[in-house]
Amino acid sequence: MVTDVARDRIDKASRLWTLATAGLSLMPLLLQLPGGLALAIVTAALLATAVAWRKPMPAGLRLLLALVVVAAVLWKMEFRLGRDTGCALLAAMIAIKPSETSTLRDARSMVGFALFAPFSAFLLDQGPMTMLLGLLAVLCALVALQRLAAVESSSLAGSPSAAQQLLAVGKLVGIGLPLVLTVFWLFPRLGSPLWGIPGRALGRPGLSDQMTPGGWLDMMADDRPAMRVEFFGPAPSQQQMYWRGPVLWDFDGRSWTQPRWIRGLPAKPIDTGNTRWDYQIEFEPTDRRQLVALDLPMSAPAGSFLSSDYGLYAASPLSALTRWRLQSSPPTRFQPQLEATLRQHALALPAGYNPRTLALARQWRSETGDDDAALVRRALAWVTSDFAYTLDTPLPGRDGVDEFLFDQKQGYCQHFSSSFVVLMRAAGIPSRVVTGFAGGVRNSIGGYWVVRNMDAHAWAEVWLPERGWVRVDPTAAVAPERIYDTLEDRLTAGSGALGQLDRLGDFSDWMRRGWNDLVLGFNADRQQRLLQSFGIEHLGGSRLGMLLGVFAMLALAWMGWLLARGERQRDPLLRAWHRLDRRYARLGLQRQPDEPALRWAERVARERPEAAGTLVSLSRRFAAARYARGVGDAALLNDLRRHRP
Template sequence: MAEHAPLRLDPLSRRWALLAGAACLLPLLLQLPTALALTIGLSALAVAGLSWRQPLPGLLRLLLALALVGVVLALSKFSVGRDTGCALLAAMIAIKPAETFGLRDARSLLGFALFAPFATFLLDQGPLSLTLGLAAALLALAALQRLAELESGDVARAPSLRQRFVGIGRLLAIGLPLTLTAFWLFPRLGTPLWGIPERTLARTGLSDRMSPGDWIDLLGDDRPALRARFYGATPRPEQLYWRGPVMWDFDGHTWTQPRWQPGFPAAAVEPGAARWDYEIELEPSDRHQLVALDLLLAAPAESQLGPDHNLQATRVLSAITRWRMQSSPPLRYQPRLPRELREYALQLPPGYNPRTLALARQWRHDAGPLGDAAIVTRALDWVRRDFAYTLETPLLGRHSVDEFLFDQQAGFCEHFSSAFVVLMRGAGIPARVVTGYTGGYRNPIGGYWLVRRSDAHAWAEVWLRGRGWTRVDPTAAVAPERIYDTLADRAPGAEGLLGGLGSARSLVDVGDWLRRGWNDFVLGFDANRQQRLLRPLGIDRLDGAALSALFATIAALALLWMVWLSSRNERERDPVLRAWHALGRRYRRLGLAREPHEPAGAWASRVGQTRPDLADALHKLSQRFSDWRYAGAQPGGRAAHALVKALRAHRPSSNRPHAPPRGSAQDSYQGERR
């Protein structure tokens, strides 16, 4: 028996398939690193252009696939992770159009492409990703509908674009109750049963290493790092130092964070009078590092506080998390420094920065053995007098601190904090580098503080007798007139929009406030919040069994709803039939319902015997419906549309016409006849 030849795509059907595939690919590309996204996106455009009229040769397709996979693995440094897997999926979708000319190939393309929006949520769960994913799903369903019409040979009677998307929207609305039920009531686990691979390409953010010049990309990244809401007292902007990694080890070029032995207690702190109670919403970083307002009083649940008050989460922060904390500016922070920690905070690598060490020894000689505070003040005065702040800095050599202090005398926070700590250690003052964020922008709409990655900052801590560890920010000592090409105003949108016709800052405020609401009500809906879902109804908490039973009950009702709507829509798919049945329901309310076996004309005649005032209009409508329903060639287009409008417009009145009063002329006439 001869096999049927594969059904080829017509040009319009192929365009539908390629458009839907591109829409599915777009949200995934937006979450990949720029180099990967550009490589895959340009490859997809090139493949679509080269194969626009005919398939590419098989050997060429194979070479393209191998080359694109090799580029993806090379840019991923041959590491396996979430982003690598997502990039390989995107690469396969990008080259699939090279052979998409048949019906089966088009369905394969759409089937694989629909994995891309779902893969996007492994990298980002924001509202933009969801919106683009929903749009891609709509286009894919529309394309699949077009392919079904092509297979059935019904392309000539294909619905309009509006009708196509209205029908798909109805299908999605049918499944919406079950979707919401699953989101709100499906039992959630505190931790997943399986692990999601980590990302192989690190995000920009705070790290356990710091070298001069490494933060250029970070300082130019305006994406949110955290949002903070204060309950009660709010610190002044100059008190907003968000403490992150603390660097002790220096090899002459790079500062690194030590790995403390487990169980090493946090240093003693005597808090000040001020107390700050706040909640941090931390953006995902794919690290364990947390930040807290300087200084944290106690570690929140699922986190650990190091000896230097470096806060670490017990799990990788691959999603948005919330942390309730309390901090206070310290009066004294570790006023008694153990000998081993003192020696640790004075270590310097031999053979580096001889000019800095010579100057430090001279200052120590001038200040005497108890002149630590005087040396700190002298260093800050030097910065204020001779140094400038700029992002345009050349790479430093072996003696990086010497070059910065005596030759360059210009840089940003990495340079200032590193050089200051080396100078202090050379003078015999225990010191260390602290990194984190400083400041922030208060969103007036939501009343919370937004801290961006570009707010990253590094400062110093020195140990002074009687006070303990004391924060010193040498970057802040730079004279205002010597601050040059900075990132300008960190508050977004300060320049205005459209020549002053609108406030870009207000638009950004609204956008970030909406994103925070999304994080709160969607991404933040975890197992604990699910357990408290029915508290407004007087149910304090649902255990797992009760929640499962409630989910099963509501899901069953939602499924019944879906089945009923689907069967109803199947029976009444045609708009003329729907309008005709709706007309019958209106007459049913008058007690004049049409019997299932009754033809339209017979029904109109029967109604006319009871309600002569309705006979003429109903007879004309039933005649038009019968002609449409049973004629050899059913009228379509405008004729069907006009019939639907006429059926919908006919509204039978429940008021019967008044009968003539007894004794009238007509009664006399009837009596004479009798």
């Protein structure tokens, strides 16, 4: 007899399966956390596993380790609570769980606890990689639980191999997959969630209503997609792709910000030409409300609004993948009448900053007279002749514009746009900084455009009489031979076979877009259109309850049929016995559902004496092989298959 103590031990292979489950479960979650924090959690997991491999870590040491890990996570997340902070704490607790795992009960607890990680990862990312890693974790958990059950029943000697266990788990998943897909497509979806989830503690990359020196470098070094654009009809040239975002008016000598009251002013109609661009933008989540559109959007789509400076804002935070259908047209005149309040804000400069820039602006004004357009052209010519583009620039001092214009004369879009607007304002020309994205990359497979975070850009708008606001991009005025260091150069440095990499990147992004369209974009509206093909025009009230009831009955019937079918097909001996029963049923001698095998054989023998000996013998052998402990009958299976009444 095996003692409880012996049964409760966990062998090496079972421990490895348990640890593999924890590792696979953590992987999709760690990929969504900051790199330094993810590395620290992995280190803690390896340390806890190594120290507690032979025996559990002492309780006091485990408590100390837990406190250190929790403190490290909170410190890294800057003591801000949110979705990512909670997910990081969960990952840290799973990472140190091996420090107390030595018995079957501990192992089961660890497997169950670890499965929270891939589900939590979906709070941060719903991409295909997260789904794939989550499925692998679930499959590994099922194999681990099978292994632990075999250990507990002391039947490891006769248990299936790892390959057989994986095959069995794969069959279970294959059986359940049709039900899962049916539920995904047809289970009633609500237009809005029943409950909310906390926001993120760490913001995602995205445009903001503030521009500070050096503040964009992290975003401009991020080559992940910010949005994907599909044009319906002609597309603009790449040089015309200015994706308008927040417009910044206020300057304090160092940073540019957008006044909140600007958003509350209504947008006035603009004069547009004959050019029209019709397109759809698919935004990646940013947790902000800021949208972008080609310069300039003609109207705001449903669920958004235009500010007076034609910034586009969503009514709710963009915490999930969203799609917006837009039309844009380049303006011929953009607000040719400037209100006094807006003119005052577009000319304001902080006192006591950048004296050399102010002096130069006064000099140019005296030399050009009232010709604002000539003054703008003179500034752009200066940029072309004397300035260079590079990312390698020091942070500015107190008079950052003076340092850039007269000392450094090199920088990137933040430096050029900010300094240009200050120079224009000092010369009496209303100006403002516009932020957004510039350009994009066309996906050669899908035919759509990808705008990345690294395409973030800042340019200027100046107000000219009769024309209104006019876009001026001083960064684009830099002579090509003076472009020394760009993000594209840094990303492609040292990479060979660039064309092949681009092709692979196009295919990967095309697959991600397909996932977004097929899975993430399947919302209540699309489900309603799907249900309309079945005659359900509106899903609500009694129809919703009826559909839920139908799903419940179908699910119960499906699972019941699978359980019965699985029991019939799991044992070849039982299958052969059932086939024997069906042969006698053709003679009207079938076995009753509540009739034991031997009793049935004796009843048949009374009615058909010529079959008494063979059937009774087979029934006794079947009962012994099926239910008696330690009884084997290698020939029984073939005898059952060959017997005919």
